[in-house]
Amino acid sequence: MTTKLTRSLIYWALLSPLMVVILFPFGVMFVTAVRPREELFVYPPTWGFSEFRWENFSEMWVKTNFGGALLNSLYVSVAATVVALVLSIPAAYAMSRYRFAGKGAYRTFLLMTQMMSPIVLVLGLFRLMMSLGLVNDLNSLVLTYAAFNMAFTIWMLQSYFNSIPRDLEEAAWMDGASHLTSLVRIFLPLAVPAMVVTAIFTFINSWNEFVLALTMMRSSEDFTLPVQIYAQVAGRYQVEWHHVMAATVLATVPVAIMFSWLQRYLIRGMALGAVK
Amino acid sequence: MSSVTIRGVKKKYGAMAVLHGIDLEIRDREFVVLVGPSGCGKSTLLRMIAGLESISSGDILIGDRVVNDVPAKARDIAMVFQNYALYPHMSVYENMSFSLRLKRMAKEMIDRKVREAAEILNLSTYLERSPRQLSGGQRQRVAMGRALVRDAQVFLFDEPLSNLDAKLRVVMRTEIKALHQRLQTTSVYVTHDQIEAMTMADRIVVMNAGKIEQIGTPLELYDTPANLFVADFIGSPSMNFLRGTLEPGAVVLADGSRVPVETTGRGAAGQKVVFGIRPEHLSLSSDGTGLAAEVEVVEPTGANIQVYARVAGMPLCAVFTERHDFRPGQTIHLAWPGRNAHLFDAASGQRL
Amino acid sequence: MANRIQKSVPMMMILPGLALAIAIIGYPIFDLGWTSMHDVSRFGKLTGFNGGENFAEVFVDPLFWESLWRTGIWTVAVVGGTLAISMPVAMILNDDFHGRGVARVIIMLPWAISLTMTAVVWRWALNGRAGLLNATLMNAGIIDQPIEWLATASTAFVVEILVGILVSIPFTTTILLGGLSSMPQDAYEAAVVDGASGWHQFRYITLPLMKPFINIAIVLNVIYVFNSLPIIWVMTEGGPANGTDILVTYLYKLAFRFGQLGKAAAISLVMFFVLLAFTMLYVALVSRNDRDDAAPEEEVKE
Incomplete structure (x- = not known):
């Protein structure tokens, strides 16, 4: 010992x-x-401060329109997650359960899209959203986030689906279930944990995305949290750092807790699918 | 309950043929075992009967209905899977009642059937447990129970005992056989274990490389194997084979020693043949005549003694129920009743 | 006929997702290619075909070459540094020790937080006057004057590289951990019986078996780091005086600050092809691993 x-x-x-x-x-x-505004710029700089100023949070909430940005982020992340999952679940199921012509090509296509980063395509995406009239519309982010996350979600789901034995579904067919019934009553209930984990990672990815949100959302009432916080810092003569940090704490901590709780699933999922 | 007819059934995956034309008639109430080494196509055939694999050509009939295009769920067949395939999110009760609930059977009726089956299988006290709380043997029973409640036309078993330890396997073997005697449901059972096949089957179908080698009752296969493959596959330890040339009244081995055998009506003189004799049919000749064999290894099992020896450079095994004190290097003389000797053509492997 | 319907089932299942991916990821590539060969107004109107003029303009632009050079340094330094730290970290985390769960959570923490937020916090922590990094270093007596970390390009770039390494560690460690946990335990036991020291075990068992995972970690990191905008953008916006610009920040400025859309499209396309090359490499690596899976045991024994 x-x-x-x-x-x-x-x-x-x-x-x-x-x-x-x-x-x-x-x-x-x-x-x-949590430090008072007056103590932001003291010389010499120090970790210490005189009192906990919890009001910073409520002040920040009002002054930086945190609530609005929070709602935007929530809407975009939830909607993108739902779209990505609704499209990924059948695709992952097909990848896991069927042989079909073009499966290898589709696999390669997924790998490629996973590698394509929004920043390289950002100009093309902006022009696309422009022509669709979706600039300044949160739905443009919903569509792009869903599309860019799909390779990851399909992959993650597929690797979990592979671990659900096929003979459970076959047993259900033998028991007289149609394909649909066995899907709904046998397969999906078993796949719920995988779907929840995948959904949460997609949510976090969307929640944290910056470049596309910065590009597509041109007016401040449409900002998502990362852009809103960035806007408090960039190109300003005077930055209210205590507000910025309060906003960062609120935007970050819940996600960090959720992530810490789930990271072992990510390790497992990557070990199962993405890497091997 | 119902018969199953298989007519010229073939299975191909792309260019690769897995089954080369299978013909088989399984009678109503019969217990048929498909046995063969892994990759011989026995599981594929079973899954085709179940409707889980498509049929490349030929017909499968259940009763007198062609079921080629009938989906699995409409074939009224129950199946026990190798890994049991119990629904992990359902209790034992829910597992067993799933098919009946799908049929929208009345609640009291379902309850009665599940409890009846549970009674038969000694599962009554486990109905509320989830599969992961059960031992291997209990899971196996639940899988059977799921088939039992159905009153299906046919039961299919896909190597159901291969995940159990040796002792439990013997117990479950007997239970399944007893169950069949009681219910009389037509059953098709796949295994690679010839002892399982011998002990359980009404008739055995020996398969190899996508073809049927022989169909017969266990004793028919044991007494008159149709070819070298069946002779080798059925029986443990395996039958001894001595290669030689046929002459009237004997097979002459490479070193010139003569193995006496009845040759009338069995091949022509000079033909290359394989002489076969089962280890358990060999005995020590009392007078020092008979086939000379040099002892190499002696393995007592308690109930009997297995002796591994060499005859004209070829390996040979003999099993004695009485005790002997053999030493390696010693020469022993072996005899056998003439009716237990087998003769096969060396080129075709067919029985002579 | 039933057969044909069955065959189309998997197609129907992948089609909706495929359509979205092609629309959102495929079409912009095509559009970029088209745009890069045209004169473009500030407002995105294509005003005439100009052949390779945009590309010619890019290739004579000294800022492009500087950014490209810096992108190379940025990528190599961040990926190299990340790997050098992640490998020992992964090996420690793969071993059993008290508090491993907590250690794992802490190491993974930067992954949970958006790069933007991390960069914002660091921008404040590095503040030349009141930043808490200066406070810490002054308290520890390492420096006696606050340092303006982000005011000169050279220090700013180094700091950005370090932050880049920090945020790449969790992902890399995860991949390496996946590899380490799939390592055959009996190979180590056999090696110990054969008298191999700790270093020998690492050199002759761990490293060769980890190679596919290390390769994938390198390629994926190269792709991510090459594309990473937020850290540099938030901390210095490529400044001061374009001194920390890498390709992505330069591209973003051209497109959305200076309105030079044709030129930006040309750079995008150049980057796209660089990325494509790396992606091909990745695809090749992944499919090779798939094949290698069949017979790994043979190699272990020598």
């Missing part, structure tokens, strides 16, 4: 510099978010 203890100590010692650097921005965020 002592060997495990020594090993643990050595490992923690090795990891600690990295952990300090990882946790540093979180410290900065909290400490800034």
